[in-house]
Amino acid sequence: MIIDSHQHTNWHGKNCHAVVADMDRAGIDVSWLLTWEVPEHEWDQAYYNAFDPMRVGMPFEDVARACELYPKRFVPAYAPDPRRPDAIERLEAAVKMYGVRVYGELKLRILFDDPDVVQMFRVCGKLGLPVVFHIDIPLKERPKPPARDYWYCVDIDRLETVLKLCPETIFIGHAPGFWRHISGTGYTDESAYPKGEATPGGRVPELLSKYKNLYADLSAGSGLNALTRGPEGRGRKFLIDFQEKLLYGRDCFDDRLMDFIRSAQLPQDAFEKITSKNALKLVPL
Numbered sequence: 001m002i003i004d005s006h007q008h009t010n011w012h013g014k015n016c017h018a019v020v021a022d023m024d025r026a027g028i029d030v031s032w033l034l035t036w037e038v039p040e041h042e043w044d045q046a047y048y049n050a051f052d053p054m055r056v057g058m059p060f061e062d063v064a065r066a067c068e069l070y071p072k073r074f075v076p077a078y079a080p081d082p083r084r085p086d087a088i089e090r091l092e093a094a095v096k097m098y099g100v101r102v103y104g105e106l107k108l109r110i111l112f113d114d115p116d117v118v119q120m121f122r123v124c125g126k127l128g129l130p131v132v133f134h135i136d137i138p139l140k141e142r143p144k145p146p147a148r149d150y151w152y153c154v155d156i157d158r159l160e161t162v163l164k165l166c167p168e169t170i171f172i173g174h175a176p177g178f179w180r181h182i183s184g185t186g187y188t189d190e191s192a193y194p195k196g197e198a199t200p201g202g203r204v205p206e207l208l209s210k211y212k213n214l215y216a217d218l219s220a221g222s223g224l225n226a227l228t229r230g231p232e233g234r235g236r237k238f239l240i241d242f243q244e245k246l247l248y249g250r251d252c253f254d255d256r257l258m259d260f261i262r263s264a265q266l267p268q269d270a271f272e273k274i275t276s277k278n279a280l281k282l283v284p285l
Contacts, residue, residue: 001029001030001275001276001280002026002027002028002029002248002275002276003028003029003030003031003032003247003248003275003276003279003280004023004028004030004031004032004219004248004249004250005031005032005132005172005217005219005247005248005249005279006032006034006104006105006132006174006217006219006220006247006249006250006251007019007031007032007033007034007249007250007251008033008034008035008036008058008251009033009058009062009063009066010051010052010055010058010062011050011051011058012050012252012253014253016062016065016066016069016070016074017069019031019033019066019253020070020073022253023073026250026253026255026258028250029073029276030072030073030074030075030285031073031074031075032074032075032077032101032102032104032132032249032279032283033063033066033067033074033075033076033077034058034063034077034079034102034104034105034132035057035058035059035060035062035063035077035078035079035104035105036057036058036079036105036107037057037058037059037060037078037079037080037081038056038057038081038107038108039056039081040056042108042109042150043056043057044148044150046150060078060080060094063076063077063078064076064094064098067098067099075101075102075283075285076094076098076099076100076101076102077100077101077102077103077104077105077132078090078091078094078098078100078102078103078104079103079104079105079106079107079132080094081108082106082110082114082116082117082119082120083108083110083114083116083117087116087120088119088120088123091103091120091123091124091127091129092123092127095127095129100129101129101283102129102130102132102283103120103124103129103130103131103132104130104131104132104133104172105132105133105134105174106131106132106133106134106153107133107134107152107153107175108152108153109150109151109152110152110153111154111158112133112153112154112155112158112159112161112162113158113161113162113165117162118162118165118166121162121165121166121169121171122165122166122168122169124169125166125168125169125170126168130169130170130171130172130215130282130283131169131170131171131172132172132174132217133153133159133171133172133173133174133178134152134153134174134175134177134178135152135153135154135155135156135159135173135174135175135176135177135178136150136151136152136153136175136176136177136192137151137154137155137176137177137180137192138151138154139151140190151177152175152177153177154177155177156177156178156181156186156203156204156207157203159171159173159178159207159214160207160211163207163211163213163214166213167212167213168213169213170213170214170215170282171213171214171215172214172215172216172217172247172282173204173214173215173216173217174216174217174219174220174222174223174249174251175220175222176192176193176222177192178204178216178222179204179216179222179223179225179226180192180193180194180222180226181202181203181204182198182202182204182205182226182229182238183196183197183198183199183201183202183229184198184199184200184201184202185198185199186202186203186204192222193221193222193225194225194229195225195229196229197229197230197231198226198229198230198234204216204226205238205241205242208242208245214245215245215246215247215278215282216242216245216246216247217247217249218246218247218248218249218257218274219248219249219250219251219252219257220249220250220251220252223249223257224256224257224260226238227239227260228260235260235264236264236265236266239261239264239266239270239274240266240267240270243266243269243270243273243274244273244278245278246273246274246278247274247278247279247282248261248274248275248276248279258275261274261275
């Protein structure tokens with residue numbers, strides 16, 4: 001079995017029917033289908049060419065409809081904005097009425113340890129929902145208006161704070177601001193996708209080793225970029241060392257990550273953990 005732990009509908013021109021067709025092409029059995037509910041003023045306009053032009057972000061109604069049509073192919077996720085006064089009630093209703101199993105994707109201009117956010121994380125722990133979050137860090141120099149610095153869920157140190165505050169909640173790290181910290185240069189690398197060799201002392205391996213409640217999502221270009229920073233074989237070693245903590249995901253519709261994982265010739269048990277067993281441990285089907 002192959003599980004894609006990070007996917008969306010009405011994304012890059014594919015509605016839910018096209019997503020399932022692409023899953024069949026790629027040999028994927030089940031996908032976690034995530035929302036991105038975001039205020040329009042926090043939505044990076046670079047995404048306009050990837051989204052349904054009739055919508056801002058990825059609303060839960062699209063996920064609910066897709067899961068109704070393909071209940072055996074999709075796992076429903078939902079991440080209402082924790083700053084909303086009714087966010088917890090919305091999430092609880094979605095769990096009860098639509099079988100939501102994951103809180104994600106959390107991608108907002110918030111600080112991880114904001115009290116409203118921490119409260120939501122604790123509710124997710126009680127409900128048994130893993131939290132998929134996206135980190136993008138602020139740019140070194142703020143863009144001039146009307147451009148905006150679209151940072152999200154800052155930052156890796158505040159993440160450690162909530163790992164301590166919410167020990168019963170499972171967190172799944174994702175995106176450039178998370179994966180840049182595979183290297184000890186994560187605080188100083190200026191690119192979202194650094195190409196230099198990863199150095200020792202990265203916060204990602206440190207936190208994965210230290211906290212039982214932190215996992216990592218390899219999807220999109222950021223996970224693959226992290227795996228390929230350094231001499232041949234280093235990415236394979238990382239996959240083996242952290243095989244209990246990594247989840248295969250795409251967040252797109254290509255096969256580059258799976259091609260890399262297969263080329264690494266992992267032990268069969270490590271391959272199965274990364275591509276399905278870890279996801280099944282967090283969200284049994």
